Amino acid sequence: MTDLLTLSGVHTHIGRYHILHGVDFAIPEGQTTMLLGRNGAGKTTTLRTIMGLWPASAGSITLAGQRIEKIATPEIARLGVGYVPESMAVFSDLTVKENLVLAARDGAPDTARLEWIFGFFPALKKFWLSRAGALSGGQKQMLSIARAIVEPRQLLLIDEPTKGLAPAIIGALIDCFAELKRRGATILLVEQNFHAAREIGDAVLVMDNGAIVHRGGMADLANDIPLQERLLGLSLEAHQ
Amino acid sequence: MTIVPHMTDVPAQSASEPLPKQPRDLLPLLLPVLLALAMLPLIGSGSTWITLTVASLAMGMMIFIMASGLTLVFGLMDVLNFGHGAFIAVGAYVATLVLLPLASWVQADSLWLNLAVLAPAALAAMAVSGALGLVVERVLILPVYGQHLKQILMTTGGLIVAEQALYALWGPQIIPLPLPTSLRGSFILGDVAIAKYRLLAMGVGLAVFVGIQLVLTRSKIGLLIRAGVENREMVEALGYHIKRLFLGVFMVGSALAGLGGIMWALYREQVHASMGNDLTVLVFIVVIIGGLGSIGGCFIGAILVAMVANYGGFLLPKLALVSNILLMVAILMWRPRGLYAVTSR
Ligand SMILES: Nc1ncnc2c1ncn2[C@@H]1O[C@H](COP(=O)(O)OP(=O)(O)O)[C@@H](O)[C@H]1O
Numbered sequence: 177m178t179d180l181l182t183l184s185g186v187h188t189h190i191g192r193y194h195i196l197h198g199v200d201f202a203i204p205e206g207q208t209t210m211l212l213g214r215n216g217a218g219k220t221t222t223l224r225t226i227m228g229l230w231p232a233s234a235g236s237i238t239l240a241g242q243r244i245e246k247i248a249t250p251e252i253a254r255l256g257v258g259y260v261p262e263s264m265a266v267f268s269d270l271t272v273k274e275n276l277v278l279a280a281r282d283g284a285p286d287t288a289r290l291e292w293i294f295g296f297f298p299a300l301k302k303f304w305l306s307r308a309g310a311l312s313g314g315q316k317q318m319l320s321i322a323r324a325i326v327e328p329r330q331l332l333l334i335d336e337p338t339k340g341l342a343p344a345i346i347g348a349l350i351d352c353f354a355e356l357k358r359r360g361a362t363i364l365l366v367e368q369n370f371h372a373a374r375e376i377g378d379a380v381l382v383m384d385n386g387a388i389v390h391r392g393g394m395a396d397l398a399n400d401i402p403l404q405e406r407l408l409g410l411s412l413e414a415h416q
Numbered sequence: 417m418t419i420v421p422h423m424t425d426v427p428a429q430s431a432s433e434p435l436p437k438q439p440r441d442l443l444p445l446l447l448p449v450l451l452a453l454a455m456l457p458l459i460g461s462g463s464t465w466i467t468l469t470v471a472s473l474a475m476g477m478m479i480f481i482m483a484s485g486l487t488l489v490f491g492l493m494d495v496l497n498f499g500h501g502a503f504i505a506v507g508a509y510v511a512t513l514v515l516l517p518l519a520s521w522v523q524a525d526s527l528w529l530n531l532a533v534l535a536p537a538a539l540a541a542m543a544v545s546g547a548l549g550l551v552v553e554r555v556l557i558l559p560v561y562g563q564h565l566k567q568i569l570m571t572t573g574g575l576i577v578a579e580q581a582l583y584a585l586w587g588p589q590i591i592p593l594p595l596p597t598s599l600r601g602s603f604i605l606g607d608v609a610i611a612k613y614r615l616l617a618m619g620v621g622l623a624v625f626v627g628i629q630l631v632l633t634r635s636k637i638g639l640l641i642r643a644g645v646e647n648r649e650m651v652e653a654l655g656y657h658i659k660r661l662f663l664g665v666f667m668v669g670s671a672l673a674g675l676g677g678i679m680w681a682l683y684r685e686q687v688h689a690s691m692g693n694d695l696t697v698l699v700f701i702v703v704i705i706g707g708l709g710s711i712g713g714c715f716i717g718a719i720l721v722a723m724v725a726n727y728g729g730f731l732l733p734k735l736a737l738v739s740n741i742l743l744m745v746a747i748l749m750w751r752p753r754g755l756y757a758v759t760s761r
């Protein structure tokens with residue numbers, strides 16, 4: 177099993193704040209890796225650094241054998257990285273269709289692939305010509321995810337997709353991620369909802385204070401309640 | 417130190433629920449109509465009112481052409497270009513290079529000869545202003561992205577240099593620029609006289625407005641511009657170089673300022689190096705009133721500014737100097753981010 181993405185000794189400063197203190201991890205190809213950790217641990221900053229939205233002040237980031245820590249964000253995206261930011265960042269003045277037209281860089285969105293996406297997210301089909309700004313929070317999240325997968329990407333970075341959403345919508349998102357996984361996608365997924373994390377994660381990384389404090393298999397963490405308590409400060413069982 | 421499940425705090429919402437109806441925000445659109453109607457009884461004479469209204473629309477369209485690029489430049493990249501007026505002045509001076517040597521065509525009583533000299537003059541004005549835009553963006557603006565204070569210093573400096581360069585090249589005197597013969601005079605409808613050139617200005621302004629709207633709504637480039645005005649990071653994360661897009665917008669905006677410059681010069685029938693400076697203020701007021709980044713807002717804002725200038729100049733000439741500022745204050749008290757707030761920043 178080869179690693180698609182490797183971070184080693186990555187430091188990130190935002191203005192004068194030192195946020196990431198030497199982040200090291202590797203994401204194996206074809207797996208879903210969960211990135212956990214309390215609020216403010218540095219998970220979003222890690223994803224933004226991979227995307228080149230914050231510059232790494234030290235360390236290296238390697239994607240499929242290529243160093244990317246000095247490359248501009250659009251080039252990183254064009255290497256095949258799909259990004260679903262924490263804020264969803266749908267273009268609210270554009271329609272659902274126009275959001276996806278922009279996300280499909282290689283011409284018009286592929287019809288069969290759209291139908292496949294509509295299978296998980298029928299709302300996107302229904303509101304195809306509506307302004308994205310008029311969608312509900314869950315529908316915006318669906319659109320944001322659809323934008324990242326409208327064309328096949330070699331790596332997906334997804335930041336807290338279930339945050340603040342109703343259980344029915346979380347279910348649709350999990351179905352979508354599970355299907356992406358079956359199709360061989362490599363995913364780095366930040367997820368606070370441990371129930372969801374356990375269902376789709378193969379591997380798990382736990383972050384605290386800007387560094388990785390645990391790496392291992394998802395099943396191992398899910399079955400080891402004392403470890404969960406030590407790493408995450410509570411019994412995750414209680415939140416299923 | 418808890419992992420917070422966010423599942424319970426939002427009511428369940430099915431994905432198939434209909435969208436909340438979002439009525440189009442038409443109030444700003446009504447504003448110029450209401451203003452014009454309110455002026456009718458104050459002005460009294462119907463024919464004077466029509467003349468002033470047509471004058472307002474024509475002037476508004478010219479200001480819109482000059483301001484449209486500026487609003488996109490600000491909306492897309494947060495760039496404050498205080499030197500925008502330089503493109504206006506340069507456009508007007510370049511036009512004199514074509515129009516003055518070919519004065520006999522300008523004076524000829526033939527619409528075709530007149531247009532045969534106007535069209536290349538306008539194209540030359542746009543080409544030179546657009547090319548100057550390329551240089552200005554690369555040299556003055558690229559190094560100071562994201563730094564407003566430096567942008568103001570750089571572009572204000574650029575405006576001063578441009579103005580002095582125009583003085584040096586053409587001298588300090590006002591250059592008269594007579595209207596082509598077939599655009600002089602008015603169409604007379606009953607007791608109402610409508611200046612021909614104002615109709616032309618309205619037509620060109622409308623064409624530019626429709627053209628910009630078509631590009632913004634129908635082309636991928638236009639979608640990228642609108643998306644970039646809202647969230648440029650996400651446009652980059654989708655794989656598009658926002659700075660290349662911005663350079664293109666900057667050049668087109670500069671070219672349009674040049675077009676506005678020749679139109680304004682013909683409207684005033686004179687060219688002077690200080691016109692860039694004077695119009696910068698007006699154009700900034702329009703962009704702020706309209707909502708930074710909004711083409712529709714810029715269009716309405718330009719008409720409002722022109723209406724206040726024309727109606728106000730007729731009714732309360734003493735207030736002419738401050739009327740635009742008063743208009744801006746009134747609009748911002750109603751909508752602090754302008755008629756149409758676009759950017760989420
Ligand atoms: N734009 C910013 N400016 C300054 N500090 C920031 C900024 N964004 C995040 N931080 C800080 O960086 C730390 C990590 O934030 P973040 O990566 O968003 O954490 P997480 O996603 O794990 O909740 C936090 O302490 C946060 O306050």
Ligand SMILES: [Mg+2]
Pocket residue numbers: 219220221262336
């Ligand atoms: Mg976060």
